[in-house]
Amino acid sequence: MNSDGEQNKQIKGTVRDENGEPLPGVTIVFQGTTQGTISDIDGNYSMIMPDDAEVLVFSFIGMMTQEVSIDGKEEVNVTMIQDYIGIEEVVAIGYGTTKKEDLVSSVAQVKAEIIENQPTVRVDQALQGRAAGVEVTSTSGVPGGNAVIRIRGTSSINGNNNPLYVIDGFIAGTDFNLNNLNVNDIESIEVLKDATALAIYGTRGASGVILITSKNGKNLAKGKTQVSVNQYLSYQQTANRIELADSKLYAEYRNEEAQFVPGPDGYGYTDSSLPLIFDDPASAPYTDWIDLVSQNGLINNTDVSITGNADKANYYISFNHFDQEGVVRASGIERFSLRTNLDFNLSDKFTTGVRLNISKFKKENNKVAYSQIVTAVLPIREVYTEDGSFTSTNPVSGSLQRNPEADIQMRVNHDLVTNIISNAYLEFKPVKDLVFRSSVGVELNYFKGNVYNPGALPERSAQGVGGYASIDTNQKQSILNENTVTYNLDLGDHNIKVLGGFTMQKISNESVSTAAEGFPNDVLEFNNLSFGSDPLLNQVGSGYNQRTFVSMLSRINYGYKGKYLLTLVGRRDGSSVFENGNKYAFFPSVGVAWNVYKEQFMEDFGSISMMKLRGSYGIVGEQGVNPYNSLAKFNSSATYFNETLVPAVLIGGLPSKDLTWETTKQWDFGVEMGFLNNRFGFEVDLYKKTTEDLLLARDLPGTAGGSQLQNVGSIENKGLEFSVHSVNISKSDFSWETTFTLSANRNKVLDLGGDDYINLNQPSNQGGAGLRLIPGEPAPVFVGATYLGTYKTEQEIIDDGRVGVSFLGGPRYVDLDGNSVINDEDKLPIGSPQPDFYGGLRNTLNYKGFTFDCFFQYSYGNEMYNLLTHVGWFGRGDQVLVPDVANRWVEGLNETSDVPRAGTSTSLFNPNSTALIEDASFIRLKSMSLGYNLPVKKLGIDNLFSRFNVYVAGNNLLLITNWTLGDPEVSNYGSNNLSQGVATGQYPYARTYTVGVKIDF
Template sequence: MKYNLFQTILMVTKYSMYTFMAVVLTMSTLLADSVSGQAKSVKDVFIELDFKRGSLDQILHGIEAQTDFRFFYTDESLSNQAEVKLSQKQGTVADYLLEISSQTGVHFRQINQTISISRGKGQQATPIEVIINKEQIGVSGRVLDENGEGLPGATIVEKGTTNGTITDMDGNFKLEVTQGATLLVSFVGYEMKEVPLNGRTSFEISLNPDFTSLEEVVVVGYGSVKKEDLTGSVAQVELAEVKDIPANSVEQVLQGRAAGLQIINTSQDPGAGATVRIRGGSSLRGSNSPLVVVDGFPLGDAGDLKQVNPADIESVEILKDASASAIYGSRGANGVIIITTRKAKTGKTNISVRQQVTMSQFTSELNLWRNPALMAQLSNEARENGGFPPFYIGETSPSGIYYPSVGELASGEWPHNTRWDEIVFRDRPISNNTTVSISSSNERTNFNLSANYFTDRGVYIEDNYDKLNYNLNIGHKVFDNFKVTFTNILTRGKRNNNGGLAYWRNPIFPVYDEDGDYYLFNNNDFGHPVAITENRKNENKTLDVLSFLDAEWKVTPSLTLTSRLNYKFGHSISDVYQPKRFSEAGQFNNGAASINNWQLNTLVSETFANYTKLLGKHELTATLGHSYQYDEIRSSSLTAYDFVNETLQNENMGAGNPELNDIGNGLSETRLVSGIFRATYAYDNRYLLTFTSRADGSSKFGENNKWAYFPSGAVSWKLHEESFMAGQGLFDQLKLRASYGISGNQGIAPYQTLSRYGISNYYNDGAWITAIGPGLEVGRTGQNGIEVLWGGIPNPDLRWETTAQVDYGVDFAVFDSRLRVTFDYYKKETDDLLQQRILPLSSGYDRMWINNGSIVNQGVELTLDGDIIAKKDFTFGATLIYYRNRNEVTDLGNAEQSGLITDANTGMQFQYSGNSIEMFRGFPNLLAIGQPLNVFYGYKVDGIVQTLEEGVEAGLEGDLAQPGEYKYIDINGDDIIDEDDRTIIGDPNPDFMASLNLSLSYKNFDLSVFFNGVFGNDVLNTQAFNQPSLTPFRWTPDNPTNDYPSLRDGRQVKFSDWWLEDGSFVRVQNLNMGYTFELPQEIKARVFMNAANLYTFSKFKGYDPEVGMDGRYWGGYPRLSKWTLGTNITF
């Protein structure tokens, strides 16, 4: 029933779009025809108004609705006139205008079909002046900036009319005007200039910068504001600095570009996403990703950024404090990223073609065994030290594999030395990125259409990602005060992923055996990269569609109503086949195939009003609105095992054993209803106050806590506007800010407040078993048994996570605004953390969701932006960003509810965080009260044991006391090394992050370099013992080092600080140079070269110190440097 209703809504929406397009075409035709007729005097046009009194705006709109006349104010304050009484229902337009003039004192001047309204100049002023078909003359000229360069897009309007044009790419213009007219010439950021004709027809007009109007406009939730009027903490990313970065996702563009924004790219696989945080993590089990908003639509978390083509972005704003993000209520606790896509500018048609070709290569050499004899020698040493017989002795193993002796390998008698990396990796793969866009606009309609095709070829063979994206935006002004905008963004992606191939495979093994079959060294050889590539299937296809329909009605100059209908469709299908011989799952199940479908439908309806009123020194802005969001997720999966024939893989699931088929499907629905309010008051452009409130009702929470309220307030003081600051000569701008607010987080799965009934199949003891019952959540399969969790107990008191945040900031500019500084200190505390409570066995359940715990994040942000040299032909600038965040777990509830463990030495209470690591047989990360998130917990090491006596004296026993072993420290002093000697040994959270961007330009040439760095974090290097380059430094009786233990198979490894390394790094992230050609016929062409990830300065011994939030390094391959050549042609 619900699904059918939703389909009906979608159908209505679809046909509404058809209707909208028909209206646009019809109105364009009608409006085009309506202006072609002969102008008439207001004294000759009769109309009928069906009201006896009304405001000036109301009466004028009534006249415009029945005639071709268009009114405009020369003084906006005239729109606030009192009501006008009308004495007649029918009459000429002039009759009505005379009545208005007699009651308000305003003056009307008609030039053809345009009527201007101004204040009367005394009692002798003529109420109505009519000028029709006055003689027209042609004028032309060029508009120049302060450096004498042409200004494209400058506006030239005949004063007192709507007759006008804009300049071309070189600043030239032509216009037909009435004889004796005056031209009004304007451009954003420049002072308007009045130019009387005085008998001339040719002009060269120079405009001067208007430093009072250069403030950037910043997009905030449900509106925009001048940057200098911001009361909250909002960062704006300068897209001009990143326009040439070879990025296929927005997060790659934003990394390091804003204070408080942390982006971690741990995977370089094609199509891989990134971790995004704003001012640290605020949740333990819920979502920590910021909300992403595209053109007003709350798209989702940072994982949805891939749906936006970076080339289509007009601006990016980062809402960081509660005052800025509270307008998004329950989804604003983690900050908000607002993206505005490009729209057509007023003027003629523009076509742009952008082409990028990127070559990738490793930034460092692979750390592999290149000398098989040395590898065999050290392998034998490790096995003998562990009490095992060596492999490389020239004999056949029990599995039937012949292992040559060290001598055979050293002499070359053994013929195989396979360089698996040359087989597994492509040599400098090439990727392509092509974007074509066309935009056009006139006074009524504008449209922008772009299409992007991106092919990313990974370094692994058969590891590919292809993405097609198109973006259509159409805006139509149906009436002068009513505009409709339609946006459609479609993204289709296809990913082939081999899952990571074993390029570190033993070099003594050949690719094929003597019979031409794959060379497998035993029956459980699941790492043959060629066999995997040629026989396994792992494909994922995605389709994402975003459709926005906006209607904006400017009811009065002060009041604007906006209504939005947004729809999002997402679909993903993955096909995986694990063959019998070359994968663990395939062999264990005699072949395994799966097809998984996932589908999302989101409908968002929003209506809000923006009101602005200026009364003398008082300015009031208010936003009031309502939002409704419906999300539906459908999923289905089909898994088959035991295939008779593998030829068609998962294209013929019926070839599997029907008794073992595993079929699953799911449906979830959520709703969010919201009320929105924001008010901003400014006095004398010096004191600003903002209050924001949002009420959210979510279906995810129980009846007792369905609704939550998220208020915030902010104040700012522009000291530079004060009289006592006049003449001080230092600050061009100085503003103080302070804010406090509360936002929420609902980032958990639905239905956690309700009783749930589950069913799952799992494999145990050679047979498939079906588990069914209330609250079944997980059935884990495997050869070592299963674990079934029963977590379906309801919690009707489950409520929102709430984050209270305070922010103090200062913005100032000095040296004629050539140095701009922004500083923020913040502290945010998140309470009622969503966690799973461990339940007693007597309850019949394992766990339930509860609110329990608190986290505090606090930090500072500093941005220095300077124009060091600003000459006509030469500029040099620098931007420095510094960001420090420290978090602390302040509460995790009691031990019974949260399963807390108590440290025997300090009394510290903690939970294990994340997954265990098999090599340590334990959990290295903790959530500990009084500590940062994910701190490392383990043993401390004081070098290497040199003698057995030294090991015993240190409290070690058995093999751990042998020479060459780690010398663990006895923390509690009981002369025994056991679990009670564990302590906090490291912190994966950085002390601070920083970036530096340097840019210069000389005439048409530009050059920039961008550095990005992370400092003071610890990284767990799980590969520290597996790096061939380090084995020469191992402990031996002849090399009694204290840095590296002996080689020993079967060692009892305890997690210790020996595995931790300094993860600090500074990366030359981007080097970009380009040249812009100015060609005839208003054609502009740009060629550029970009080098990404040029070099990383770091002491880290692994390939790449950039790791996830838990600080764990898993190996992989070196970071890729990307060399891009690109062109951009606009005509």
């Protein structure tokens, strides 16, 4: 029998970092138990030792976990070594977590400290350039605008290529609005990329999964409460402004055009229809419309949070107010959000908790048609008439046209969104290592869009049509129930972890849209639609859809000595959107990994501190169809019968009863390396994924009419991902870390169900032939003729057989078939919006309380379609011009220029061509910040503050690119799957300067 002294034997020690400094907050436990303590502010610890204690385990976030044998010692001192590449860090993998060293899958992680180094507005901004294999394109600078996220390329044509968002375990879908989240609430973001990681989400994960985990109080010391404040103010201005021709250049060009255009026997224009507009172009009135609608905007952000960790509970509660003015007048967004995260230990067997986020925002939509300003609102047009009223017409064509200043002052256009997302769970641990978990989650989203165009708007007043109002509402309800069981079996050298589960989710959307016109006055705006006096123009519509998912899932993780790892994943999904017989499908995957660095022979390679080889293969699905697409559809209509309008019903679409899942087969091979105690490390992934049974609309025989959605076609993505992290310098008062990512994806259409190509109907003013899907080419690809410049001599026109068709100074193209006609036969693939590679470079330096962070983002090899060149070089005289027309071909003055002479779009034949395609590669200084942590202890204010950080930051500070139309990321068609890379100049990006403070109490 042991004596009382032996039973109460104490063990103590001190924990220090590599620089010999005391390390507080280190967790010390006896191996195989939950008994332990945490080192104090001086790095010291002491605790009573159990009789059978043999090993102490020391762990700390960002440090390598150490296991130290007690071996009769009464004092154990430890030096913790920094885990520079995070092999000990816990990574979320979907329905669970694992240490990075035990990870078989390809998962990219962005941690809170990276997010907090910059005043990031949205989650997608935090991912841009920081996660290999994740392409994030901000297609508009509009406040609250969505970015386009593609993980390992485009996998579907008609389906949804957006990733699946999972927020604290709740499956929020691919259409979740990231404006609903406060970035400061986020603990980590994991991006699941390969089949082994994705298969656990089955048909929901074909385009990748983004796991967002919010903060909690469990990492805080027991009994401690912390209040944090993050307050910043930002100043914004337009970055990379689009430059347009001024009124003098426009008038000169217009005069030349009027003299050049052929008469009625040529192209229908006469000198009388195109008169000289100014005898003295220098005297033309000038309005800089871009400058008129622009402003310098402010951002005001306030975050307040309370974090606590008690014996039986931990919590994180936060409030956020975010208010942003846009760089275009009368645009902006204001958001309020509240988050409550609670966890309770009801007993040693039961744990429960809840994650609740409530957000409400108002988005002032851009009231100005910005693309119209850069294409159609002429510089010679004045804002006001002589009597002080707004101008209402194009001064050349005489047609009615919106007045941007009137739009800003008079139009009403805003969205109101309320979002509630909650997920509650209960865990039961009947025995050690066996966990039953059940959760119920709900998302409620209410959207209301209000629009009012007053009758006093100049173009409406001229027509006498009165005011127009519309109200659109949408209510989304999503209910998710998930039930899982996890068992961890530790047999010494063998470790097996088994997960099984059953999930159900129902998602419904109900929408109502109403509109009315003919308001006699503008007092009530959209608040009384019955006030609209024109019943023929009043409209009402509604819609409802519902989809249901039922799934069973399983995952088995096996490890031998931590060296050899195997993961098997399977999920059986059922979806209500398909007909009986196609509702269910099974999606499996397998992954293996070898921690080579744990092998005994690796002891001879002292500089290699980490080495892992891994590979995976699996199948995931995509249900790229809307509810009821498999059913026959009917549309309402009306026809006149005996001079009476009679309601009618028409067939709107034939049933597609054979529709089934799009399936993506993916393999991945990865290498992870660490050197010099993991101060330098890199990760490389090679992957290939092929998506089959693509959903495409197929034209039916004339007797059937219309088209039908069918599973035909396939698409391929293959690529390389490379990321490097290095700790260049690590001293007690100075450190320097570098992170670099590079991603290269090659996308290719394999089959279109027998079609040679599919036109994507963008750009629409080019007859839908600007973008195509072509087997063997990227999705999409620009097509057009090869532009040779301008005709310099009459002989060139004769040689091309274009006499009477083309003119000196007119555009010249390659005639591939030699028939003297430029048509579809002369068009080739001439570029793609898909980049050859993209990524980012981040450097972080710390010196005596100062932190400097600098991040560059880059993209190379992507092309853009410049519609402003189309308008400026080949457009009509009633459209805006670009400055380079100053170098146009002019007879007797500038006959060597390849910029076409002044002329209308009809006289200067202008098919899609290489003249409209530009290199859109870029390097951007995305963000830069400098912060300083005040020495609160030295200043004697540590009784008030545990941290007081002041910082300045800038975003979008520098852009290097050959692209001529503002910013190369800005696109006309937003998040459209296949119409990226087409631009006329949308809402511009902002350059932002920020000053802020972060305070912990």
